[in-house]
Amino acid sequence: AQSVTQLDSHVSVSEGTPVLLRCNYSSSYSPSLFWYVQHPNKGLQLLLKYTSAATLVKGINGFEAEFKKSETSFHLTKPSAHMSDAAEYFCVVTLTGGGNKLTFGTGTQLKVEL
Amino acid sequence: EAEVAQSPRYKITEKSQAVAFWCDPISGHATLYWYRQILGQGPELLVQFQDESVVDDSQLPKDRFSAERLKGVDSTLKIQPAELGDSAMYLCASSLLPSGGELFFGEGSRLTVL
Numbered sequence: 001a002q003s004v005t006q007l008d009s010h011v012s013v014s015e016g017t018p019v020l021l022r023c024n025y026s027s028s029y030s031p032s033l034f035w036y037v038q039h040p041n042k043g044l045q046l047l048l049k050y051t052s053a054a055t056l057v058k059g060i061n062g063f064e065a066e067f068k069k070s071e072t073s074f075h076l077t078k079p080s081a082h083m084s085d086a087a088e089y090f091c092v093v094t095l096t097g098g099g100n101k102l103t104f105g106t107g108t109q110l111k112v113e114l
Numbered sequence: 115e116a117e118v119a120q121s122p123r124y125k126i127t128e129k130s131q132a133v134a135f136w137c138d139p140i141s142g143h144a145t146l147y148w149y150r151q152i153l154g155q156g157p158e159l160l161v162q163f164q165d166e167s168v169v170d171d172s173q174l175p176k177d178r179f180s181a182e183r184l185k186g187v188d189s190t191l192k193i194q195p196a197e198l199g200d201s202a203m204y205l206c207a208s209s210l211l212p213s214g215g216e217l218f219f220g221e222g223s224r225l226t227v228l
Contacts, residue, residue, distance in 0.1 A: 036219075043118070043205065043219035044157070090156050101170065102217065104156030 002027040004091045006105035014113050019063075019078040021108045023091030026072065033074045034092040034102070035065055044090065050074065061085070086112045116140045118220035120206050126226045132194035135223045139187070139208030147217065148181055148191050149205040157205055163189065164212055196227045 007022040025031055032051045036044040048059025055067040065076045074091060091105040119138040127133050139146050144165050149157035160179065162170040165186040174181065178197070183189040193200055203224050207217040 041221065043221045044207075044217075045219070046216050049216070092156075101159060101162070102157075104158070106154070106156050 002031065002093045002095060002103050004093045004103060004105040006091050006108050008108050009106065010109045010111065012111040012113060013081045015083055016080050019076070019081045019085065019110065021076040021089050021091075021110065023074045023076065023105060024072050025074060025091070025093045027093055027095065029095050032094050033065075033067060034094075035059065035063070035074075035076050036090045036092060036104075037087050038090065038107075039087045047076070047089075081110075081112045083112050083114075086110055118206055118208055118218055120204075120220035120223050122223055123221065124224050124226075126228065127196055128228050129197055130195040132192065133196050133225060134193075135191045135204050135206075135225075137189045137191070137206030137220060139189075139206070140218055143208035143210050143218070144186070145209045145212045146183060146189050147207040147209075148189070149207065151203040151205055151222070153202070160191070169212075193225075196225075198227050201225055201227045
């Protein structure tokens, strides 16, 4: 069985300050982990993915995430938030080599204030 | 840039009526997925197709939901009869590979059942 827990349902930051969106996972086997972003009334877009290569993964729009097996975490970070980053972010887990059955977290709504 | 097309974007219906959603995946993507996203939750897989074959429909409520992909290209998801609890966003996604590949999502079809 696999699951993800997004620790914050809402995060609010000021423009230009760092962003931290937290995610913990549970997986019986070697997981693949993803972060997706969903802007209002839009489909989900892949930000980045971890598939057992480098533990620090760089994605689009300046986002990155670090896979920490000892902490079962895959937190998403960005050094400086931009207004356009306001959206909902989903942490997702799937089994490496286990097909594309994705298990989504409940999402974190990111608000960016001036 | 190739996109996953979905229609309609919005659908309002009364309970007990029939509704249908259509999805056209990115050309060449053999794997197609239907997800349901209830407000405030992450998407949940309803059905996964590989070409025209269903590979996972374990979470599809088969008493009222049906999905088909007759020619292995576009797909239709039907609900009959609709119930109040079916109000949600229905997301279609496609991927080039059945395992380990990136999923590309459409903008979704938002269903409201009155």
